[in-house]
Amino acid sequence: xxxxxxxxxxxxxxxxxxxxxxxxxxxxxxxxxxxxxxxxxxxxxxxxxxxxxxxxxxxxxxxxxxxxxxxxxxxxxxxxxxxxxxxxxxxxxxxxxxxxxxxxxxxxxxxxxxxxxxxxxxxxxxxxxxxxxxxxxxxxxxxxxxxxxxxxxxxxxxxxxxxxxxxxxxxxxxxxxxxxxxxxxxxxxxxxxxxxxxxxxxxxxxxxxxxxxxxxxxxxxxxxxxxxxxxxxxxxxxxxxxxxxxxxxxxxxxxxxxxxxxxxxxxxxxxxxxxxxxxxxxxxxxxxxxxxxxx
Amino acid sequence: xxxxxxxxxxxxxxxxxxxxxxxxxxxxxxxxxxxxxxxxxxxxxxxxxxxxxxxxxxxxxxxxxxxxxxxxxxxxxxxxxxxxxxxxxxxxxxxxxxxxxxxxxxxxxxxxxxxxxxxxxxxxxxxxxxxxxxxxxxxxxxxxxxxxxxxxxxxxxxxxxxxxxxxxxxxxxxxxxxxxxxxxxxxxxxxxxxxxxxxxxxxxxxxxxxxxxxxxxxxxxxxxxxxxxxxxxxxxxxxxxxxxxxxxxxxxxxxxxxxxxxxxxxxxxxxxxxxxxxxxxxxxxxxxxxxxxxxxx
Amino acid sequence: xxxxxxxxxxxxxxxxxxxxxxxxxxxxxxxxxxxxxxxxxxxxxxxxxxxxxxxxxxxxxxxxxxxxxxxxxxxxxxxxxxxxxxxxxxxxxxxxxxxxxxxxxxxxxxxxxxxxxxxxxxxxxxxxxxxxxxxxxxxxxxxxxxxxxxxxxxxxxxxxxxxxxxxxxxxxxxxxxxxxxxxxxxxxxxxxxxxxxxxxxxxxxxxxxxxxxxxxxxxxxxxxxxxxxxxxxxxxxxxxxxxxxxxxxxxxxxxxxxxxxxxxxxxxxxxxxxxxxxxxxxxxxxxxxxxxxxxxxxxxxxxxxxxxxxxxxxxxxxxxxxxxxxxxxxxxxxxxxxx
Numbered sequence: 066x067x068x069x070x071x072x073x074x075x076x077x078x079x080x081x082x083x084x085x086x087x088x089x090x091x092x093x094x095x096x097x098x099x100x101x102x103x104x105x106x107x108x109x110x111x112x113x114x115x116x117x118x119x120x121x122x123x124x125x126x127x128x129x130x131x132x133x134x135x136x137x138x139x140x141x142x143x144x145x146x147x148x149x150x151x152x153x154x155x156x157x158x159x160x161x162x163x164x165x166x167x168x169x170x171x172x173x174x175x176x177x178x179x180x181x182x183x184x185x186x187x188x189x190x191x192x193x194x195x196x197x198x199x200x201x202x203x204x205x206x207x208x209x210x211x212x213x214x215x216x217x218x219x220x221x222x223x224x225x226x227x228x229x230x231x232x233x234x235x236x237x238x239x240x241x242x243x244x245x246x247x248x249x250x251x252x253x254x255x256x257x258x259x260x261x262x263x264x265x266x267x268x269x270x271x272x273x274x275x276x277x278x279x280x281x282x283x284x285x286x287x288x289x290x291x292x293x294x295x296x297x298x299x300x301x302x303x304x305x306x307x308x309x310x311x312x313x314x315x316x317x318x319x320x321x322x323x324x325x326x327x328x329x330x331x332x333x334x335x336x337x338x339x340x341x342x343x344x345x346x347x348x349x350x351x352x353x354x355x356x357x358x359x360x
Numbered sequence: 361x362x363x364x365x366x367x368x369x370x371x372x373x374x375x376x377x378x379x380x381x382x383x384x385x386x387x388x389x390x391x392x393x394x395x396x397x398x399x400x401x402x403x404x405x406x407x408x409x410x411x412x413x414x415x416x417x418x419x420x421x422x423x424x425x426x427x428x429x430x431x432x433x434x435x436x437x438x439x440x441x442x443x444x445x446x447x448x449x450x451x452x453x454x455x456x457x458x459x460x461x462x463x464x465x466x467x468x469x470x471x472x473x474x475x476x477x478x479x480x481x482x483x484x485x486x487x488x489x490x491x492x493x494x495x496x497x498x499x500x501x502x503x504x505x506x507x508x509x510x511x512x513x514x515x516x517x518x519x520x521x522x523x524x525x526x527x528x529x530x531x532x533x534x535x536x537x538x539x540x541x542x543x544x545x546x547x548x549x550x551x552x553x554x555x556x557x558x559x560x561x562x563x564x565x566x567x568x569x570x571x572x573x574x575x576x577x578x579x580x581x582x583x584x585x586x587x588x589x590x591x592x593x594x595x596x597x598x599x600x601x602x603x604x605x606x607x608x609x610x611x612x613x614x615x616x617x618x619x620x621x622x623x624x625x626x627x628x629x630x631x632x633x634x635x636x637x638x639x640x641x642x643x644x645x646x647x648x649x650x651x652x653x654x655x656x657x
Numbered sequence: 658x659x660x661x662x663x664x665x666x667x668x669x670x671x672x673x674x675x676x677x678x679x680x681x682x683x684x685x686x687x688x689x690x691x692x693x694x695x696x697x698x699x700x701x702x703x704x705x706x707x708x709x710x711x712x713x714x715x716x717x718x719x720x721x722x723x724x725x726x727x728x729x730x731x732x733x734x735x736x737x738x739x740x741x742x743x744x745x746x747x748x749x750x751x752x753x754x755x756x757x758x759x760x761x762x763x764x765x766x767x768x769x770x771x772x773x774x775x776x777x778x779x780x781x782x783x784x785x786x787x788x789x790x791x792x793x794x795x796x797x798x799x800x801x802x803x804x805x806x807x808x809x810x811x812x813x814x815x816x817x818x819x820x821x822x823x824x825x826x827x828x829x830x831x832x833x834x835x836x837x838x839x840x841x842x843x844x845x846x847x848x849x850x851x852x853x854x855x856x857x858x859x860x861x862x863x864x865x866x867x868x869x870x871x872x873x874x875x876x877x878x879x880x881x882x883x884x885x886x887x888x889x890x891x892x893x894x895x896x897x898x899x900x901x902x903x904x905x906x907x908x909x910x911x912x913x914x915x916x917x918x919x920x921x922x923x924x925x926x927x928x929x930x931x932x933x934x935x936x937x938x939x940x941x942x943x944x945x946x947x948x949x950x951x952x953x954x955x956x957x958x959x960x961x962x963x964x965x966x967x968x969x970x971x972x973x974x975x976x977x978x979x980x981x982x983x984x985x986x987x988x989x990x991x992x993x994x995x996x
Contacts, residue, residue, distance in 0.1 A: 087844035088815075102555055129557045142548035146379065146570040156556035190379065195934060196701075203552075210556065225700040226871055230917035230930030237927065252845060259919035259928070282921065296849035298874030300918055302901050305878055311853050312846050315814050389675065 067319055068094045069105075070270040073346060076263070078213075081240065081247040083261030083278065085254060085293070089316050091270040092250045093137075096216040099248060100132045101125060112214070130160055133207040137219035139199035143191040149202055150187045153177070156209040176205040180235060197228035204235065216248045221256065233260060254297050258282055263352075266290050269319055269327040272346060276353040286355045289328045326357065334359060386650035393646020399639035407455040419449045421604040429622055438628045441611075442618060443604075447625065450606035451632050457607045458636055461518070461591050462584040465525040470580050472526070473533025474569075480534065481541030482564055492538070495531035503528045507590060511599045521600050525587050536579050540572035574651040581644035585637045592633050608633050662832055662865050663689040663712070668726035670707050670716065670889075677939040681707040683889035683946075685726070686965070691832065694859065694866045696876035696897070698914070699886035702935045705869045708886075709835040713751055714743050730833070749779040752826035756838040758818035762810040769806025772796065772825050779829045791828075798861075799824040799854060816847035820854065827858055834859070834866045840875065852879055873918065877901055885911050888936055888946035895971035906982060908975050909951045945976065953977040 069091040076082040084092045097103040099110055101117065109116045117128055133156075136142035143152055150173045156162075163169050174184065180201040191199050200220060207215055217236065221229040237260060239245060251257050257264055258278055265275040266287065274287040285291050292312040314331040325340035326332070332339070338358050346354040387393055414420060424444030432439040438447035480491040498506065510524035544550065545568060553563050592609030594600035601607035603614070608629040615625035670682035682704045689695050697705050710716050711723055714735060728735040730750065738746070747753075755761050763771060772792045782788045793803040799820040810818055819839060826834055839855070840848040856879055859866055868880060876883055877897065884894040885908065893900070893908040900911070907915075913931035933950040936942055942949050948958040955976055963974045966985040973985065 087846060097551075100555060102551055126557045129555065134552070134555050136548045136552060138548055142552055144549045144553075144567055144571070155553065155558075159553075159556050159558045159562065197934065206552065225935075226873075226914060227700065227917045227931040228934075230919075230928035233919070234927050234930065254845070255919040255921050258921060292846055296846045297921070298848075298852070298872060298878045299921060300873035300877050300901070300915065301903070302877055302898065305897075311849050313850070315816060315847070316844075 067270050067322055069098060070322075071343070072265075072267070072270075072272045074265050074272065074275055076214075076246055076248060078246050079240070079244050080262040081249050081260055083257035083264040084248060084250045084267060085252065085257050085264055086267035087252055087293075087316065089269060089319060090267040091319075092267050093218050094270075095267070096134065096218045096248060096250050100129075100134055100216055102134070126160070130162070130210040131212050132214045132216070133210065133212040134216040134218060135200075135203050135207045135220045137222055139196045139203060139223055140191075142203050143199055145191055148188045148190055149177070149182070149194075152191070152202055153205045153209055156206060160210060162210060172209070173205075176208055179208065179239070180205045181231075195228075196224050197232060200224060200228075200232055201235070204232075204239075208239070212245070214246045214248070216250070218250045219252070220249075222251065222253065229256070236260065254282075254293060266293070269316065269322065271327055272354075272356065273326075273328065274353075274355045274357075275346070280350075280353055284353075286349065286353070286360060287328075287357050288332045288334055288359075292331075383650050387646050390646045390649060392642050393649070396639040396642025396646065399635060400643060403455055403459060403636060403639065406452055407459045410452045410456060414449050414453060416453070419446060420453045420606055421445065429618065431622070432624055439622070439624050441614065441622075441625055445604075445606075447611075447628055450611060451608070451628055454606045454608045454611065454629070454632065455636075457518075457601065457605060458588045458591065458633075461522060461525070461601075462587045462640075465522055465529065465587045466580050466583050468522070468526040469529035469583065470533050470576065473530045474537045474576065476530070477534035477537025478541055478564055478569065481538035482545060482560065482568065484542075488538075491534070495534050498527065498531045499535075503590070504593065507594060508597075508599055511594060516599050516602050518601055518605075521591055521594060524594075525590055528590075529583050529587070532583070533576065533579060536575050537572060540575055541568055544568050544571050575648075578644050578648040578651065581640050581647060585640035585644065588633065588636050588640070660691060661688055662691045662693075662731060663687070664727075664729040665708075665712075666727045666729075668708070668711060668728065669724045670704070670711050670721065671724050672707075672717075672721050674720060679938045680941055681721075681889055681938055682711065683941070685886075685890050687884060687891065687894075689833070689865055689867065692859075692863045692865055693882060694868060694880045696880035696883045697867055697869045697886060698871065698873065698876055698883060700871055700935055702888075702938060703886040704889040704938075705886055706837055707889075709753060709837055709867065709869060712833075712835065713747055713753055714738070715747075715753075745779070748775050748831070749829045750831055751833045751835065752829075752831040753835040753837065754819075754822050754826045754839050756841055758815050758822055758842065761822045762818055764810050767807050767809055768801075768813070768821050769796075771821070772806070772828055775825050775828045795824045795828050796821075798827075798858060814847075816843055816851060819843060819851055823851070823855060823858070827862060827864065830862050830864070832865060834864050835869070836866060837869045838871070839868070841870070841872070848875075855879070873914065885914070888941060889938065890946070890974070891972075892947065892974045893972065899969075899971040906971070906973070906978065908947075908973055908978065909953050910947050913950075945974075951977075955980075 072095060074082065084095060086092045094103060098105050105118060108118070110118050112128070112132070117125065120128060147155070150170065153173045153176055154169050157169055157172060163172060173187065177184065177187065182198060182201050182205065186194065186198070191202065220236070221232050224232060233256065236247070240247060249257060249260055261278045263275065264278050264281045266273050266289065268289050274281070274285070274290050281290065282294070285294055296312065312331055317327065317330050323340050324343055326344050329335040329339040336358065344356050344358060346356045347360055348354050349360050422445065427440050427444040428442055430436055430440040436446050436448065438451060441447055476491050476495065480488040506528050507524040510527060511520050514520040514523070550563060550567055553567050591600055591607065592612065595607050595609030596613040598613065601610055603610060611629040612626055615622070615629065618625050665685060665687040668682050668685040672679040672681055685708060697708070699705050707716070712728055712735065716722070723736055730746070733742070769792050772795055773788055776782065776788055776791055782791070792806060796803055796806055801817065801820060813821065840851050843851060852875065858864070868876070870876060880897050882894065882896050883900040884891045886892070887910050893911050910931070916929035917931065919928060931950055936946060936949065944960045945951070945958045945963050948954045951958065957976050963976045963979065964987060965972050965974050966979050966982070966987055968985040979985070
């Protein structure tokens with residue numbers, strides 16, 4: 066099964082790379098591959114120029130302090146048997162960045178304040194809190210080791226709209242204050258535009274297009290990107306009663322895929338060349354890459 | 361958006377108990393479970409304090425042929441058996457035996473089973489295969505037959521009975537633990553632990569097992585009940601605890617010949633077994649209910 | 658002038674558990690005309706699903722209770738109807754589809770059987786063939802080929818399962834469809850397909866629909882009217898043009914909801930979320946339920962619940978707006994709920 070196939074991209078320090086796609090596109094897998102929660106079968110992950118995939122276990126342990134992850138599900142990503150402070154302190158204890166209990170507790174309070182969790186929650190259990198607060202715990206945990214790079218795997222998808230906004234603002238504030246670099250994975254195009262400087266669009270494990278955030282929305286090239294953009298319901302009346310191109314069909318299976326573009330089965334512009342051979346990512350304008358025979 | 365924060369205070373970690381407290385709170389609501397618990401506590405008290413009130417040699421196993429086969433009276437609450445021994449005293453003492461055997465068996469089976477199940481569940485692959493196939497061999501044999509075979513080979517007596525009872529139960533614990541672990545290990549908080557480089561041992565001990573405890577504890581109480589029943593069964597067919605030790609099952613067995621004219625000799629041990637097993641079942645069910653919907657949170 | 662299909666007045670629903678009383682719906686008024694699509698918008702805990710379940714009298718037994726108010730469906734009084742009447746209504750007059758297509762279908766029956774089941778319950782067909790023909794017809798309406806009716810739910814994707822669920826719901830051509838977040842669990846492109854299909858069917862069959870969602874985009878594209886729900890009551894309602902006019906005459910909560918959305922058309926530095934959280938339904942604040950989070954909170958908001966004001970079908974419950982907007986009039990005396 067080809068979860069992620071031949072994906073190339075780069076993220077600049079202090080910026081956010083948005084990774085967008087629907088279910089089965091491999092974006093979550095990609096996030097985990099980048100921090101080696103899953104092992105890649107091929108390829109390189111260069112962090113500050115060095116390939117971390119070749120790192121030994123000890124070196125990787127050091128690396129983990131710099132690369133962290135925030136998960137999507139605020140219910141499943143926290144150990145139900147640990148209190149808030151225990152959850153946040155856990156990475157510190159595991160990596161031994163601090164050893165004295167008092168120091169650790171002080172750091173926990175500091176982190177809670179940073180993410181906007183009141184002191185009084187320090188000894189509560191996750192199930193006693195709502196989704197927004199739980200996600201803040203997840204963020205505090207990700208910050209515990211003072212990382213430089215954070216993979217955000219759909220961190221706001223499970224939250225209500227007004228809480229989403231609060232958490233997004235928090236993430237953006239943190240990025241500014243600490244110079245963090247994010248890889249922001251989501252299926253929500255409006256959220257990704259808001260937070261990313263650059264965006265990669267994925268379909269069934271392949272990267273189909275990548276560009277600067279504004280450019281992708283103003284001038285999308287790949288048919289799938291176009292389909293995605295036209296499918297998003299917008300909260301105003303501009304598109305009401307307009308006949309829209311609704312893409313047909315369902316996502317095909319990622320098992321033993323045919324060569325070439327995997328979107329061909331649903332693409333309104335598909336030609337036989339599309340599935341003849343793999344189509345490389347081509348730079349059609351500065352920083353804008355597309356993988357499509359139309360270009 | 362920040363909420364009201366207070367100046368840094370060092371709060372002592374006391375709250376760990378609150379999870380147990382809420383489980384207890386749920387448990388308390390279940391009247392039947394509380395009833396079972398009450399009875400069990402009474403049984404434990406009896407088991408613990410019987411040593412102070414009864415002298416083993418004279419009252420429990422001491423024979424008195426003049427007083428044999430007396431029906432229940434003010435002198436002998438439950439009557440006397442064919443050797444003149446006070447049935448009441450023997451039943452009381454039997455509580456010790458049954459509870460001890462039950463507890464010990466379950467403790468042994470639980471610890472061994474948990475280790476096996478944890479390793480199989482966490483590592484999967486070949487480890488899982490090998491361990492579980494070994495467990496399957498034991499599971500394939502009916503529990504009673506297995507116990508009989510083991511005791512038959514090793515001879516009766518309390519140690520061998522314990523061993524036989526434990527071995528039957530290890531696979532069942534292993535399975536429960538294994539499936540708990542499989543369902544937990546895929547959860548995101550385990551991934552989160554791995555993302556900071558947590559080693560396997562810590563993941564199993566600190567993250568997985570505390571979450572798997574629920575079903576294990578329920579299983580433990582229910583197994584205690586079946587163990588008591590199982591030991592009684594073994595003793596009944598003469599393969600369990602040997603005379604003159606007043607184990608309820610062997611008392612039942614001995615009473616077979618007197619069944620017609622002294623039915624009380626069978627009734628009292630039978631009822632004792634029933635009460636012990638029932639109380640444990642009620643507790644086990646109550647625990648399962650108290651733990652389950654809460655864990656859904 | 659379309660006639661009223663559904664009329665809910667002053668609905669109060671509680672969940673009573675051992676630990677607490679949860680005030681899920683607190684004084685809800687709602688009207689729906691035949692063939693109309695109403696978007697019921699709100700966040701988790703607002704009481705939207707509870708409202709839908711109340712219409713069908715499907716609240717969890719013993720725990721959920723309608724404590725006050727009336728629900729009229731056409732001529733019928735739902736609250737006083739017998740269970741027998743309700744059985745006839747469910748599926749035939751009012752249908753509901755739920756959020757999670759994965760669990761809405763019975764895994765051990767074929768898809769065709771499940772569609773046929775609802776037909777058998779409510780319609781008398783002359784023969785088996787007639788039923789099967791209708792099943793084929795309905796599956797065709799939702800874009801599924803008739804051969805697939807012998808397959809089991811697990812053989813379909815999420816989007817297709819949801820179509821099947823919709824097919825079952827519309828099989829008897831009910832007058833009202835309650836759709837509880839029908840596309841939330843689906844991918845965006847599949848969501849577009851399903852919504853477009855729902856719209857077509859709705860137009861064809863003249864079914865009225867209450868679409869429960871938290872997604873304002875979906876509302877803008879599919880609904881005729883909108884009702885915004887907060888803490889168990891509707892705090893603003895109106896036509897979709899009125900609600901999305903981008904003007905100032907909106908409830909602060911509605912403004913907050915719109916402000917929380919990242920906009921595809923504009924680059925904003927920060928979003929404007931609403932402070933705080935939805936109140937605990939076991940312990941609702943006095944006065945206006947929203948006052949603890951409201952940027953326009955006044956003294957009166959803390960103490961007195963606002964009464965509805967209305968103009969041209971645009972309804973608001975807000976003291977602040979009441980003081981600002983002279984052109985709105987209060988709802989007539991008999992509609993005002995007793996505080």
